[in-house]
Amino acid sequence: MTTSAIEDLSRRRGAGAGWLITALGVAQICSWGSLYYSFPLLAEAMRLDLGWSKPQIYGAATLGMALAGLAAYPVGAAIDRGRGRYVMGGAAVAAGLLLVAWSQVSNVALFYVVLAGIGCLQAANLYEPAFAVITRRVGAGGARRGITALTLWGGFASTVFIPLIQLLIDLFGWRGALMVLGAINIVVCGGLYFFAIDPKKDHPVPVREPHEPLPLTGRKAVAWAVRRPVFWALMVAFIAYAAAFSTLTFHLYPLLLERGLTAAGVVAVMAVIGPAQVAGRILIWVFAPHAPVRSIGSIIVIIFPLAVIGFAWAPAEVIVIAAIAACYGAANGMITIVRGLAVPEMVSREAYGSINGILVAPMNLMQAASPLAAAWLWSITGGYDAVLIAVGAGALVLCIGFWTAAALARCVDRRSGEYAGASQKKSSPPI
Incomplete structure (x- = not known):
């Protein structure tokens, strides 16, 4: 064909x-x-x-x-x-x-x-x-x-x-x-x-010439990907995101109660997050349908440390905290799209399932461990101040990790003349 x-x-x-x-x-x-x-x-x-x-x-x-x-x-x-x-x-x-x-x-x-x-x-x-x-x-x-x-x-x-x-x-x-x-x-x-x-009905695989390398699959694709610095930068970013997101997801209710909001106020704040996630995804759909995912992600990640600062220091008013939660929710919604597109646009267009599976595995493990670690930290310190500091540190690591991945992917784009993940010369696998 x-x-x-x-x-x-x-x-x-x-x-x-x-x-x-x-x-x-x-x-x-x-x-x-x-x-x-x-x-x-x-x-x-x-x-x-x-x-x-x-x-x-x-x-x-x-x-x-x-x-x-x-x-x-x-x-x-x-x-x-x-x-x-x-x-x-x-x-x-x-x-x-x-x-x-x-x-x-x-x-x-x-x-x-x-x-x-x-x-x-x-x-x-x-x-x-x-x-x-x-x-x-x-x-x-x-x-x-x-x-x-x-x-x-x-x-x-x-x-x-x-x-x-x-x-x-x-x-x-x-x-x-x-x-x-x-x-x-x-x-x-x-x-x-x-x-x-x-x-x-799956996407057809191009017929390759005899001298062209076969597409990488399974463990070979993973072995190739893990030799790329951009893969590890993305992994660091996503692990840090998982830690921050999971901690806030499981502890936001008691955290905001400790900040001085009423139970009804906390419920009102948390009710904003779901619709804000959808709104954030619509913003990408409408205003950035073709923008490189590295550019979208580089902007979105800034919101997470700012949101943590807001949860920690903003006045304990429902309207103010709800506005912060809306920004946080929109960023969460958009980062889901970034996670889904990071592999084909920044790492490799081949073996998506295998490479993405390895990339998100430690992220899922961190997502499981973080709430318990936060509860342990709260029990030791007697409050959520130390937890917020830890979450803020994770948000900063997210920014640094993703910015590093974006810079590495941009360098590859400059050399190849196309998005990271597109095929390079015949002598080397696609990135």
């Missing part, structure tokens, strides 16, 4: 990917809502019913998130091999069955086993595998629009599912709520992932 024929076929398949994006978007709302945002509500209902302590319950969530980090690479590698339909569809069904099993637990050991399984399956059901599926379908060059659109869908997960889950708990108790969530995963998520992901 000639290059022009491949480009024409790619455009036609990209234009016909609307059903895939819509199906993945609906499924992502349900996956995020049932597997991620449901936990705090269900945990509190379990604590009141079973008398378990918060550390017992949240320790299981930490274990699950850690295992999600370990599962990221094999999931990405499987999607690179064209198995996205079975990986995501099968994981959704398995997650639904584990949610049903969760509804029947009455001892801590079984609870930990179930949450460990759900954590592993998150690696196959949330954004990263969906990004890999989109990239495989439309090609690395056409993935930006699809990934941005998918994050717009996913941004509504908390808005839809938090009130739904609370309603289910009120009507049926936490056990009944889990059974409904399990059915949603099996029927809605499993069905949509299976029927929407079609390997036959």
Whole structure:
């Protein structure tokens, strides 16, 4: 197949990917809502019913998130091999069955086993595998629009599912709520992932001349990527982001109470973050649809240390703190797009799932450990001042790491005359 024929076929398949994006978007709302945002509500209902302590319950969530980090690479590698339909569809069904099993637990050991399984399956059901599926379908060059659109869908997960889950708990108790969530995963998520992901419609692979190197895949692609400084700069940036984001996500409520806001005021502030994430993604969609991701990210990361300063020093007024939370939420929404596009635009256009899986694995591990570390720091110091200092330091590392990655990617662009990730000379792999 000639290059022009491949480009024409790619455009036609990209234009016909609307059903895939819509199906993945609906499924992502349900996956995020049932597997991620449901936990705090269900945990509190379990604590009141079973008398378990918060550390017992949240320790299981930490274990699950850690295992999600370990599962990221094999999931990405499987999607690179064209198995996205079975990986995501099968994981959704398995997650639904584990949610049903969760509804029947009455001892801590079984609870930990179930949450460990759900954590592993998150690696196959949330954004990263969906990004890999989109990239495989439309090609690395056409993935930006699809990934941005998918994050717009996913941004509504908390808005839809938090009130739904609370309603289910009120009507049926936490056990009944889990059974409904399990059915949603099996029927809605499993069905949509299976029927929407079609390997036959994946982006065509160009036919290479005999003297041209074969595209890198799997472990070879990862081995090539880890020899590039830009990969490590991105990893440092994303690990620092995970630490800051996870800490604020789990501790923002008590932190703002300690700052002097009322419980109603804190809820009002936190309600701003979800819509702000969607608004931030729309800003990129409208005003920067073709801007290099390194340029977008270099601006966005500045917001995080400024937000931490605001949470620490701004007057304890709901309107002021809500405005800071809106900026923080918008930055979070936009950084999700940056994370999804960083590999094809700054590292390599080949083996997206494998390389991205290795890149986000330590990020997921940090996301699991940070809330517990912050709680430990709070218990030692007796307040959130030290926690905010640590989060602020993480935000600064995020800035330095991403700026370094952007500078390295810009140097490659200058040498090759195209985005990092595009093919270089025939004698060397694409970057």
